[in-house]
Amino acid sequence: MQLELTTSIAAVDAAEWNACAGENNPFLRHEFLLACEQSGSASADAGWQPAHLIARPSDKAPASGILPGYVKSHSRGEFVFDHGWADAFERAGGSYYPKLQHAVPFTPATGPRILASDSETRGLLLSGAEEVCRQHGLSSAHSTFFEEDELAYYEAKDWLIRTGEQFHWFNRGYGSFDEFLDALASRKRKAIRKERRAAATSGVDIVQLEGGEITEADWDDFWVFYQDTGARKWGSPYLTREAFSLFSELMPERLLLVLAKRNGKSVAGALNFVGGDCLFGRYWGTVEDIPFLHFELCYYQAQDAAIARGLSRVEAGAQGPHKLARGYEPVRTYSAHWIANPGLRAAVSDFLDHERAAVEQDVEALKAFTPFKKG
Known part of the structure; x- marks a missing residue:
């Protein structure tokens, strides 16, 4: 298995990319990400330098997996907020930016982030993300708004897990x-x-x-x-x-x-x-x-x-408890974080332990306020 890093989605054949991305999520399709890059929205000048990892069984073989990614010089447009982590690390003398972000630019929509069908390729792509950070001096790698069934792959690689909440409507x-x-x-x-x-x-x-x-x-x-x-x-x-x-x-x-x-x-x-x-x-x-x-x-x-x-459902973006009265229900969202510096990792891990408990309590409490008939 081979990994390659490309700094432009235009360098990847659209059919090859979409074969890994599937039909279900529009934001993972070659077309959406190409529009973001070609329009200058997701670009180095905007602080979103494309850095997509491609896994292939051999040099000329079609891709067997893709990890869409961006090297970030800030934390804007992500909707999973780590500004506090950056501030703490930089006050301690570290450099939080640049970092590696596996996300859909400017879009807190849930969906798969490791575009592969087998466990081996998924694990290899995450190992590749870690190696990209080491080789290029990036402080960390972050994967945001991935689907719950991907949790096990991040946990197996010992990435730190963060939970959040959104409000989705179910048909x-x-x-x-x-x-x-x-x-x-x-x-x-x-x-x-x-x-x-x-x-x-x-x-x-x-x-x-x-x-x-x-x-x-x-x-x-x-x-x-x-x-x-x-x-x-x-x-x-x-x-x-x-x-x-x-x-x-x-x-x-x-x-x-x-x-x-x-x-x-x-x-x-x-x-x-x-x-x-x-x-x-x-x-x-x-x-x-x-x-x-x-x-x-x-x-x-x-x-x-x-x-x-x-x-089957509507996702209406991030935040918004006011959506409860309109039939939208609280759901958990997930992100995962690999942090190179042991001291920063320990501090973030402790913070996430407390935050997860608070989010869990909040989600359960909000369920009582949905507008549906009780019983």
């Missing part, structure tokens, strides 16, 4: 949005209907656009919304304007854009990516303050779309 065979509402307690059901009514009578028309229906003018409008949200949340948007055009060009069948229009002009929007069994809500923004429109575009329209497509 329990609903034939319509009203069927979903029927599963809720009466007070919660009435509250959602009130919110949807308020959005529907606010003077805007809501449209869902798929793939080829999305025009460059739509992207121009959405870019304004996206920049506004980015400026309020993290200072500047992570994705460039070109990225959205490339998404349309490279993976139109994976896109669902929900727009709110007033007199034919778009005033708000939410972008979703369609997976094999999940709808991933990603980006949202508005130029008008319309009560409950955020909930309508980002949550209720996504639930409608998932029911119509027979998808």
